[in-house]
Amino acid sequence: MxxxxxxxxxxxxxxxxxxxxxxxxxxxxxxxxxxxxxxxxxxxxxxxxxxxxxxxxxxxxxxxxxxxxxxxxxxxxxxxxxxxxxxxxxxxxxxxxxxxxxxxxxxxxxxxxxxxxxxxxxxxxxxxxxxxxxxxxxxxxxxxxxxxxxxxxxxxxxxxxxxxxxPGAGQIAKICNNMLLSVLMVGTSEALQMGIDHGLDPKVLSNIMKVSSGGNWTLEKYNPCPGVMENVPSSKGYQGGFMVDLMVKDLGLSFEAALLSNSSTPMGALARSLYVSHARQGNGHRDFSSIFEQFAPLKK
Amino acid sequence: MxxxxxxxxxxxxxxxxxxxxxxxxxxxxxxxxxxxxxxxxxxxxxxxxxxxxxxxxxxxxxxxxxxxxxxxxxxxxxxxxxxxxxxxxxxxxxxxxxxxxxxxxxxxxxxxxxxxxxxxxxxxxxxxxxxxxxxxxxxxxxxxxxxxxxxxxxxxxxxxxxxxxxPGAGQIAKICNNMLLSVLMVGTSEALQMGIDHGLDPKVLSNIMKVSSGGNWTLEKYNPCPGVMENVPSSKGYQGGFMVDLMVKDLGLSFEAALLSNSSTPMGALARSLYVSHARQGNGHRDFSSIFEQFAPLKK
Amino acid sequence: MxxxxxxxxxxxxxxxxxxxxxxxxxxxxxxxxxxxxxxxxxxxxxxxxxxxxxxxxxxxxxxxxxxxxxxxxxxxxxxxxxxxxxxxxxxxxxxxxxxxxxxxxxxxxxxxxxxxxxxxxxxxxxxxxxxxxxxxxxxxxxxxxxxxxxxxxxxxxxxxxxxxxxPGAGQIAKICNNMLLSVLMVGTSEALQMGIDHGLDPKVLSNIMKVSSGGNWTLEKYNPCPGVMENVPSSKGYQGGFMVDLMVKDLGLSFEAALLSNSSTPMGALARSLYVSHARQGNGHRDFSSIFEQFAPLKK
Amino acid sequence: MxxxxxxxxxxxxxxxxxxxxxxxxxxxxxxxxxxxxxxxxxxxxxxxxxxxxxxxxxxxxxxxxxxxxxxxxxxxxxxxxxxxxxxxxxxxxxxxxxxxxxxxxxxxxxxxxxxxxxxxxxxxxxxxxxxxxxxxxxxxxxxxxxxxxxxxxxxxxxxxxxxxxxPGAGQIAKICNNMLLSVLMVGTSEALQMGIDHGLDPKVLSNIMKVSSGGNWTLEKYNPCPGVMENVPSSKGYQGGFMVDLMVKDLGLSFEAALLSNSSTPMGALARSLYVSHARQGNGHRDFSSIFEQFAPLKK
CATH class of the missing domain: 3.40.50.720 (NAD(P)-binding Rossmann-like Domain)
Incomplete structure (x- = not known):
């Protein structure tokens, strides 16, 4: 043993x-x-x-x-x-x-x-x-x-x-995955909100996209729109889960990796800037799906 | 009947x-x-x-x-x-x-x-x-x-x-889905290429991300990196499939929708610009997963 | 007469x-x-x-x-x-x-x-x-x-x-100009804030960039950082000037123009999304240089 | 002495x-x-x-x-x-x-x-x-x-x-300036091309924007559109001047700086990705104003 x-x-x-x-x-x-x-x-x-x-x-x-x-x-x-x-x-x-x-x-x-x-x-x-x-x-x-x-x-x-x-490949694979995850989260958030802005029910839209070509992990397991899924951070005030500050850290690692390899990562770099702004607005300790709120309409 | x-x-x-x-x-x-x-x-x-x-x-x-x-x-x-x-x-x-x-x-x-x-x-x-x-x-x-x-x-x-x-909700849902699809395709392409740039095997990286939080439809059904999946456009010279010009058309519809509802769609708008540039470079009739080539290293 | x-x-x-x-x-x-x-x-x-x-x-x-x-x-x-x-x-x-x-x-x-x-x-x-x-x-x-x-x-x-x-060229020229203006404003804001984040005095940095290759209209006439210039909106709580909502309208026109001509406008499209998010956060009636606040550090 | x-x-x-x-x-x-x-x-x-x-x-x-x-x-x-x-x-x-x-x-x-x-x-x-x-x-x-x-x-x-x-402030100021320069260059390029796509003469459009709120160093000294200014790289096949590879290097420094200070730089980060893609397509040794070609219509 x-x-x-x-x-x-x-x-x-x-x-x-x-x-x-x-x-x-x-x-x-x-x-x-x-x-x-x-x-x-x-x-x-x-x-x-x-x-x-x-x-x-x-x-x-x-x-x-x-x-x-x-x-x-x-x-x-x-x-x-x-x-x-x-x-x-x-x-x-x-x-x-x-x-x-x-x-x-x-x-x-x-x-x-x-x-x-x-x-x-x-x-x-x-x-x-x-x-x-x-x-x-x-x-x-x-x-x-x-x-x-x-x-x-x-x-x-x-x-x-x-x-x-x-050696190092585990870190690279994780960095690539989490960079992609941030893109999925932001992309899904803006698509859902645009649907809502046009009067669609986010549950219905999520169900359609989940089994269509827009399907991705965030729709399957971690919907960012409050009320669509139970027991995910978005339905608990964005508490728990994976903190914005940790996503910012991981996107920093992806930035460093892109620099070293001279890679072009337009989506990942944009996601980082949006997450940094989100953190600077006071959301660092909330779940990373709270980026959804960056797209929400003005609360009256 | x-x-x-x-x-x-x-x-x-x-x-x-x-x-x-x-x-x-x-x-x-x-x-x-x-x-x-x-x-x-x-x-x-x-x-x-x-x-x-x-x-x-x-x-x-x-x-x-x-x-x-x-x-x-x-x-x-x-x-x-x-x-x-x-x-x-x-x-x-x-x-x-x-x-x-x-x-x-x-x-x-x-x-x-x-x-x-x-x-x-x-x-x-x-x-x-x-x-x-x-x-x-x-x-x-x-x-x-x-x-x-x-x-x-x-x-x-x-x-x-x-x-x-x-009425109209079918169009909106499809537009949202295809905007998200374009984001998945670009985001997956840049993540895969960054992995390749660091020496990873794109098949191995794809398999890892597919079942992790980076999982999405493009990894499941339509991998943009040549040689990873059989019988998809990327393994057939990006022939067949869904043309870049059609993706540009659909992203145009998503632009129009975002204008009407005053929605913020940073990822979708970026994807549109990248796809338009790609089309202008002569790729309009190739499959939309050919956007992967925008990230590829200089061919020697 | x-x-x-x-x-x-x-x-x-x-x-x-x-x-x-x-x-x-x-x-x-x-x-x-x-x-x-x-x-x-x-x-x-x-x-x-x-x-x-x-x-x-x-x-x-x-x-x-x-x-x-x-x-x-x-x-x-x-x-x-x-x-x-x-x-x-x-x-x-x-x-x-x-x-x-x-x-x-x-x-x-x-x-x-x-x-x-x-x-x-x-x-x-x-x-x-x-x-x-x-x-x-x-x-x-x-x-x-x-x-x-x-x-x-x-x-x-x-x-x-x-x-x-x-006919129409006056509108196109104005739309191109104002799209570029939005890019200058956002780009200048993020550059100034990055300098501030590293301890630079925004007045000194503005003076340097104004006469260097970063020189542009916003540094010359309309600095977005409070306290750098007198008598501009940023030094008056972002009141007066050109409203965020009007910039959103003009960027909407640039979007429409880009659609019609199938043009790729990555910077302009990104600026639009950032301005729309800014407006949705309640800043529609403030001056458009208030986009600077999107980059500011968390207020303690 | x-x-x-x-x-x-x-x-x-x-x-x-x-x-x-x-x-x-x-x-x-x-x-x-x-x-x-x-x-x-x-x-x-x-x-x-x-x-x-x-x-x-x-x-x-x-x-x-x-x-x-x-x-x-x-x-x-x-x-x-x-x-x-x-x-x-x-x-x-x-x-x-x-x-x-x-x-x-x-x-x-x-x-x-x-x-x-x-x-x-x-x-x-x-x-x-x-x-x-x-x-x-x-x-x-x-x-x-x-x-x-x-x-x-x-x-x-x-x-x-x-x-x-x-100490270090000289480097930071230069990095901020060159990041902003890259944004001016890309933003000016896409605005000029959109004007051209709508039938405008790039000389006329440049002259208008130069003295309007779109005015910036690239329009004044370094117009990226061939034929608008004499004796600049764009009118000499994008030879001479400041190489794309050097801009990529400087944008790498700005990336590193943004990481250290946790700054959000959406425009600068996007410019970097576009310049890296441009370099990877074989343009590393050409002048950095050649980014204009990324927006040009398909040559027939």
Missing amino acids: STVAFIGLGNMGGPMAANLLKAGMTVRVFDLVHTAMQTLAEQGALVSSTACGAAAGANVVITMLPAGKHVKNLYLGSGSEKGLLDVVASDTLLIDCSTIDAQSAQLVATQAAKNGLEFMDAPVSGGTSGAAAGTLTFICGGSDTAFERAQPVLNAMGKNIFHAGG | STVAFIGLGNMGGPMAANLLKAGMTVRVFDLVHTAMQTLAEQGALVSSTACGAAAGANVVITMLPAGKHVKNLYLGSGSEKGLLDVVASDTLLIDCSTIDAQSAQLVATQAAKNGLEFMDAPVSGGTSGAAAGTLTFICGGSDTAFERAQPVLNAMGKNIFHAGG | STVAFIGLGNMGGPMAANLLKAGMTVRVFDLVHTAMQTLAEQGALVSSTACGAAAGANVVITMLPAGKHVKNLYLGSGSEKGLLDVVASDTLLIDCSTIDAQSAQLVATQAAKNGLEFMDAPVSGGTSGAAAGTLTFICGGSDTAFERAQPVLNAMGKNIFHAGG | STVAFIGLGNMGGPMAANLLKAGMTVRVFDLVHTAMQTLAEQGALVSSTACGAAAGANVVITMLPAGKHVKNLYLGSGSEKGLLDVVASDTLLIDCSTIDAQSAQLVATQAAKNGLEFMDAPVSGGTSGAAAGTLTFICGGSDTAFERAQPVLNAMGKNIFHAGG
């Missing part, structure tokens, strides 16, 4: 680590926030006083951090401080589940390879509810063997596990 | 009328192109020398014309020439399957109502292959009784029959 | 007619609003009880109306009602100063020509202050002789008088 | 250094390309075998390099290699004329300050012709004293010398 080190126990990492415990694995945890570790300790995790302490001797290390710089600092060390790559055993599998830029992921993977270690980027989608339910999607970038070895732990936390390609 | 008058026997109208014949209906046809009528005559249709001649005495009249002005002229007459509304029997059901602006549809519907007639707009999607196979989608705008009465004829030509609302 | 009929005495038309009186011309006025006529009567105008009454016998007719349909109805008549073309003398010069679509202008010009009359479209820019000061810009579409004949009356109301081309 | 070290003698740096010689200054030069140094030596410059050799003992150091990483490596050193900051005398004024990201400029400025040195970013505009003629524009970021001290050398190379603010 595996010993897994889990570093980063936020809204996503916490429930993910809990699912590893439920699957019977030995889990050592570390987070800068002490209460986050205590919650896991109550479920059976072993608390470590440092990240390197948690990782040393583990079979698998999983990290879940906010941004590329945190991932680089943790794995590579910084200044005189040692990094995870310096302390783990040579047969340890390293899996970073953070959503970060592909360059940082590739840098860590390259350095890991120099140390004879396997590193895989495996960003997730599915949100906090998916993390809790163990139904996350993992989009992996790394070698075939790394992907193979990661199956048991990823299966304990998720449902769909994709292999996008070599 | 119904007698149906079918006016407008182009690439779509011809096979639609043929399906009515196959269903055992009596079909009187009219088209300005004589050979188009002969083709139908060989399948059992009765040829009329005028549109009014075809319509007089029919139980149902179906029209399939290029633009709003043709529909208005045909139904309302022009100058001294009589229109269909002047010649049909009072219990005739009028169905216009053209894709036109909603205002024209509403104008004809209003005038028909004044004459005690029921008129329904019922634009189609599904292309020439759907017309031939009898698997078209009809998006209808009109009264409940008109929608009810139209079922037998529409079922003989199509598979999905939607009731979007009152 | 000329007798001029002036029809349409709104915020623009009223002061324009007053300037004709100041220049010593005989002016017959008509407006649906009686008080508007009285104001002019006090300045020496002759009040008519109908538009046709004002126009009959005048040497020059000037019209200033809200939209194309009003212009068409007034000149061509409607139903049994006579139009101006039916009542004016054969040597009357017809000048429409409304900002309308080019098609309507061309239709009236064609009909006027059939009646042996000269009609010229001459939309203005310069706003209510320019109308009062007699410093308007006129952009004319019509024959050389019409343009020549119009000089005395236009000079009495304006400063710059351009001949854009044949 | 000053001794100036000039490092980076490309298309811009070469003629700039030559102007310092013409002004009677002692100039030590370094470039990786030996022939570039020889050209300057023939005009009286002293050739150095290393950048540090040129800089040691100079009163002023001027650098003109392609990107931020080159600037950082040169000033800060890399690995065991010393940087300029390690070798120059404590009263040396450091001026970087490269167009790079503001972060790199600020990093060098901060490190220079730690060493008791003054560093100023001073990106230029005006192109190779301005460099040769000594009429460049400099946009400076640094302290008042640095700005003051730099006047003699900058005046020998340029005409307009702006002080945008503290």
Whole structure:
């Protein structure tokens, strides 16, 4: 049975680590926030006083951090401080589940390879509810063997596990997907509102487009127009779900990626500007489907 | 058994009328192109020398014309020439399957109502292959009784029959859907190309996004990247399918609709400009998924 | 000395007619609003009880109306009602100063020509202050002789008088100009705000860009950032000036023009969507430079 | 009389250094390309075998390099290699004329300050012709004293010398200006083409808009429509001038800046995508006003 080190126990990492415990694995945890570790300790995790302490001797290390710089600092060390790559055993599998830029992921993977270690980027989608339910999607970038070895732990936390390609490919695939998602959300919002402006019932219009050539994930699972679907953020005042600020972060990653590859992304770039304006108007903490309100008629 | 008058026997109208014949209906046809009528005559249709001649005495009249002005002229007459509304029997059901602006549809519907007639707009999607196979989608705008009465004829030509609302609602719903479709196509194209630019395999990326939150009709049925799907236009040199010029026409209708309702449609408007530029570069007769080439790297 | 009929005495038309009186011309006025006529009567105008009454016998007719349909109805008549073309003398010069679509202008010009009359479209820019000061810009579409004949009356109301081309060209030129203006305003706003976001002083940045390759009319005359220039709307709470709703109207005309000519206008179309959203958020009656606020950081 | 070290003698740096010689200054030069140094030596410059050799003992150091990483490596050193900051005398004024990201400029400025040195970013505009003629524009970021001290050398190379603010402000101001320039160029191109599509003469339309509210630098100095102005790239097959690839680079810098400050730049982001597509279609080495061709009608 595996010993897994889990570093980063936020809204996503916490429930993910809990699912590893439920699957019977030995889990050592570390987070800068002490209460986050205590919650896991109550479920059976072993608390470590440092990240390197948690990782040393583990079979698998999983990290879940906010941004590329945190991932680089943790794995590579910084200044005189040692990094995870310096302390783990040579047969340890390293899996970073953070959503970060592909360059940082590739840098860590390259350095890991120099140390004879396997590193895989495996960003997730599915949100906090998916993390809790163990139904996350993992989009992996790394070698075939790394992907193979990661199956048991990823299966304990998720449902769909994709292999996008070599190092960094998981991040790129996730960035492409989320850029496209933002376009679907904005495009669907403006189409629905134009229908409403012409007197159509948004439920009827949604039902028609869902099974026609306008069909897309947002119509299927996440309709942005209040009252069309139950139990989605738009019907709960745009609370919960995936925050505008997080979409802005992901669209920032897609911007960076487009710069690096000199790609033309007119729709994605427009979606970013609209989401940034939306966030600046005070909607950063609301669900990202609230972009629908940017198209709504003036409330009387 | 119904007698149906079918006016407008182009690439779509011809096979639609043929399906009515196959269903055992009596079909009187009219088209300005004589050979188009002969083709139908060989399948059992009765040829009329005028549109009014075809319509007089029919139980149902179906029209399939290029633009709003043709529909208005045909139904309302022009100058001294009589229109269909002047010649049909009072219990005739009028169905216009053209894709036109909603205002024209509403104008004809209003005038028909004044004459005690029921008129329904019922634009189609599904292309020439759907017309031939009898698997078209009809998006209808009109009264409940008109929608009810139209079922037998529409079922003989199509598979999905939607009731979007009152007069004009069929056109609006189709315009909203096709505007959204153009956004899906452009957004999917730029996301796929950005992935390719970063070394991803477009098949792998497509498969991941298709079942993730980027999922949409174009990934499911109509991938714009050559080689990802078989039997779609992108794998056949962008031949066949739905022409760029037709998408430009539909996006023109969405522009007009947005003007009338003072709607903000940033994504749809951007898609229109990109498609117009694409058409101006000589791609008007290619399939609309060829917009993918606007993002492709310079061919060496 | 000329007798001029002036029809349409709104915020623009009223002061324009007053300037004709100041220049010593005989002016017959008509407006649906009686008080508007009285104001002019006090300045020496002759009040008519109908538009046709004002126009009959005048040497020059000037019209200033809200939209194309009003212009068409007034000149061509409607139903049994006579139009101006039916009542004016054969040597009357017809000048429409409304900002309308080019098609309507061309239709009236064609009909006027059939009646042996000269009609010229001459939309203005310069706003209510320019109308009062007699410093308007006129952009004319019509024959050389019409343009020549119009000089005395236009000079009495304006400063710059351009001949854009044949019938309708005045409208097209104005529509192109105002579409470009909207792009300058949005582009300048986002550039200024990005500078501010990085700590630059907007006055300093404006001064630099004004004389560099970013130089444009908005930096020169109409800076959208509060506090940079005195006596412009941005420094007066975005009051006065050119209303967002009027920019939305003009961008609607540019949309229509782009549709007719199948032109690609990505920047203009994006500006329209941003202005429509801005209007829908309750800013329709504020100055159009208030679009700057769409880019501002969240107010704490 | 000053001794100036000039490092980076490309298309811009070469003629700039030559102007310092013409002004009677002692100039030590370094470039990786030996022939570039020889050209300057023939005009009286002293050739150095290393950048540090040129800089040691100079009163002023001027650098003109392609990107931020080159600037950082040169000033800060890399690995065991010393940087300029390690070798120059404590009263040396450091001026970087490269167009790079503001972060790199600020990093060098901060490190220079730690060493008791003054560093100023001073990106230029005006192109190779301005460099040769000594009429460049400099946009400076640094302290008042640095700005003051730099006047003699900058005046020998340029005409307009702006002080945008503290360290990095010169880069930000230039980035904002060039982003706005790209918007002016695209917006003017689409407006002109829409006018042409409606039959207007682009010269007439340009003349009208130039003095109206659409007026901007591109209409004044750099009309993108062939035949409107003489001696601009559009009238010479879009040769010479400012390359599309360089505009793409500058728009990349504006993208990065917008990411850092979380700014919404819809027009600038759209211009970038259009320019990237244009470059990918094979236009990277043509003048940036060739974007006009993206709107042109299909050539028959």
